[in-house]
Amino acid sequence: RYDFDFEGSPCQPVALVKQGRMAGMLHHLDSAAAFGALSNGRAGRAPLLASGIPNAYTVTPRIFIVEPGQAKAEMLPELLGDGLRITESYDPFHCLDIASGHFSIPCRGILYKNGKPAGSVASIAIHGELSELFQAIELVGDDLRIAPFLMTHAYCVGAPSLLVSRLVVSGK
Numbered sequence: 001r002y003d004f005d006f007e008g009s010p011c012q013p014v015a016l017v018k019q020g021r022m023a024g025m026l027h028h029l030d031s032a033a034a035f036g037a038l039s040n041g042r043a044g045r046a047p048l049l050a051s052g053i054p055n056a057y058t059v060t061p062r063i064f065i066v067e068p069g070q071a072k073a074e075m076l077p078e079l080l081g082d083g084l085r086i087t088e089s090y091d092p093f094h095c096l097d098i099a100s101g102h103f104s105i106p107c108r109g110i111l112y113k114n115g116k117p118a119g120s121v122a123s124i125a126i127h128g129e130l131s132e133l134f135q136a137i138e139l140v141g142d143d144l145r146i147a148p149f150l151m152t153h154a155y156c157v158g159a160p161s162l163l164v165s166r167l168v169v170s171g172k
Contacts, residue, residue, distance in 0.1 A: 002042060006057050011041030017134065028061045069140025073161040076141055078115040084169060085110045086126065095106040101130040124171030139163040 004010055004106065007029050014024045028043030044060030077085060089107040096103045108122040141161030 006043040007039070009041040009043065011038040014040050014042075025062070026061065028057060028059050031059055037079075052163065059107055061157070063146065063158070065144065065146060066160060066162070068142050068144045069159040071139040071141050071161075071163070073141035073143035075162050076139060076163050077112060077117075078110050079139070081115055083112050084167075085112060089126075096130075103128060103130060103133075121171070124169055125169065127168040133164065133167070136165045136167065137162050138165050 005028065009029060014026060016024050018024065025031075025037070026038055026042040027035065027039050028029070029039045032039040042059045042061070043057045057130055079151070086107050087098030089105050093104045104125050106123075106125045108120070108124065110117050111119045111121055131170045139162070142159045143165075168171040
């Protein structure tokens, strides 16, 4: 909604990962000074994002997306074969350890057999490390869904459909 952050710094697009490697960082004024960089407008209020760490502000995404690829999204379920299509995830930011990259994200989805829907699953979670997840991406769809973060609507997250070769899933 705004072209500036909590500190009044202009928001700039930032590519965080390119071809599976870290390419940039999100900065507010203090973090930018610590790294000898310029702020890219990522200061946000901390109470909802800092997990109880008392500070006035923190680095936050504005619109956090995975850019669309070339694969036709409608073809990905057929290429899935036997697997799981995650259709909804809940609260990914509070289920991610930003120091280690470990994640455990509650979600639901559709079970596929031979590329065809075979039933729905709920009360499941996907687990792993972000670096391993990025390495397991085989295809990136040409679609893109952007939605406000469910709890705050202060920023948005989005991604195209992804075909992932391996992912740890637990639950029913």
